[in-house]
Amino acid sequence: MDIIKIKDASKVYRLYEKPIDRIKEAFSISGKNYHRNHYALKNINLTIKSGEITGFVGKNGAGKSTLLKIITGVTELTEGTVSVDGRITALLELGTAFNPEYTGIQNIFLYGTMMGLSRTTMESKLQEIIDFADIGEFIHNQVKTYSSGMFSRLAFAVAINVEPDILIADEILSVGDTAFQNKCIQKMKSLMEMGKTVLFVSHDLHSIKYFCDRIIWLDNGSIIEDGYDIVGILDRYERNILPNRSNRKTEVMQSSVSDLVKIHNTYFVNREGEKVSRFTVGEQFDIIIEYEILGEIDDCFFGIGMKNSQTVYVNGLNTKLDGFKPDITLGKHVLKLSYSGFNLYKDIYTVWSVCYNPSGTVVLSDYIMKDAIEIVSDRELCEGITNIEHRWSKIK
Known part of the structure; x- marks a missing residue:
């Protein structure tokens, strides 16, 4: 079953050389444009099936995060359509829904309300979230007193424990220390084993190979490759972004x-x-x-x-x-x-x-x-990259 459908999707941002140009354009009698259009996404057509683990790769500015924000509804399309069937948890900008004046406990219930979950449901998940975040007594303090690490741990713990139909994760492995990262990984694996749909963005290509069964390579707002040959696509992507090394020293x-x-x-x-x-x-x-x-x-x-x-x-x-x-x-x-x-x-x-x-x-x-x-080699043995053991013989 298709759970995400994106058709002819484009996202255009207006770029102005100077702040005053925005005002000039707004009040221009002749309708003169003072901006240039920048396509963060250009004519994207994409279908994600339920239960797929899809990895997104691309250089900074390729359009990965913009695409995920389009899917979550954080950003509106300029052209095209997107339809999503299911509840989404997005690990994009962790904690943006938190109220800094609320305690950690209060923010847990606030997030649940925004996700459409009842208080009873959130009460049943409360201890699991508290244990996952593992920030001790700070859970009862106002979030504005948290360090950035504690803030991220709580935000991740809440987002990943509300049992979404679709999990969208953007560079989550940078959250917390190694022990906490391991816990996040195990939680993600359990969601995958439950058949949840996961969209995963990471510059850690080993993680992409480990988690994903499909990969989408984006560049300049367009899809370069989309398929299930993880190793092949990643190899071509790496060759594209990594220059040949001329310095062979260790x-x-x-x-x-x-x-x-x-x-x-x-x-x-x-x-x-x-x-x-x-x-x-x-x-x-x-x-x-x-x-x-x-x-x-x-x-x-x-x-x-x-x-x-x-x-x-x-x-x-x-x-x-x-x-x-x-x-x-x-x-x-x-x-x-x-x-x-x-x-x-x-x-x-x-x-x-x-x-x-x-x-x-x-x-x-x-x-x-x-x-x-x-x-x-002291003589030409073959063509290609490997000399496979072989022998020739005459049948008749």
Whole structure:
């Protein structure tokens, strides 16, 4: 069943070079325009089925947030139509409906009223919301006294616990600390398992891969791609937004993470145990990950990703998929990934290691380690990106 239908939708904003131009235009006898039209959305046609988990990607200003606000009714269309069948909870601008003079408890009931829920219904959900927000006695204080973190935690807790038919989430993984993010993720997963429709926006492409079964790529207010080939569309999107790297030196990318796990080093060694970064097609080699567990954790898993010089995601392995349990006791450890035969064809590959929490959506390590490896060949073996083991024979 189609739960959201958008037809020929456009959103146009009038842009003025100077504030006075707006007044000039309003009082112009000749009807002269002093503005230029900016299309935040242009001729969007989109249908979302009930129960679909749809991810939206695109650069800042691509139109993602505008589209979600159109669906929620926060923003009106300039042209076209949108129809929604079901109650929506939107995690867009958290807490915009809150009254700063009210306590946290009072704002919970206020939100419920705005969602069309009875007081009896909200009373049945009250303790669950309080426990989810986990802000202690501040729940009885006026919201205007809250820190930004407490405000966001309460707003998220209320919004996600009212059992919507449609959940719209825009960059929710930036809310709170890692523990709270994990709780949000588990709640989102439970809603998905209940068959709720979810529209999910995130710059964290790993989260898009993990959560979504459909992806929509927006750029300049238009849909570039829409489909169920998550990996393929994300690969093309990344190639579009990421320039080819000319500097092949090791780089360390900082990530918004906790302090529980730290990857200190990642490097390549040949079968003689020597650190090298240049191998021949088919040669056996190992990737070594040196890491440290700095606090008690229930579980985690390590992964290795690889892209070629054209930023095509050619391979991704992790301990979770392989059923391997890394050592997560306190202290320093060394993990080894051995390739028995590396048949990717000659190129320069970017390789990265990372540690994730059990859900696979929140990075636990302080740094994502990235380096480059060069694969060479002394003769032409094939065309493409991999030299598949093969043999020729004569039938007759």
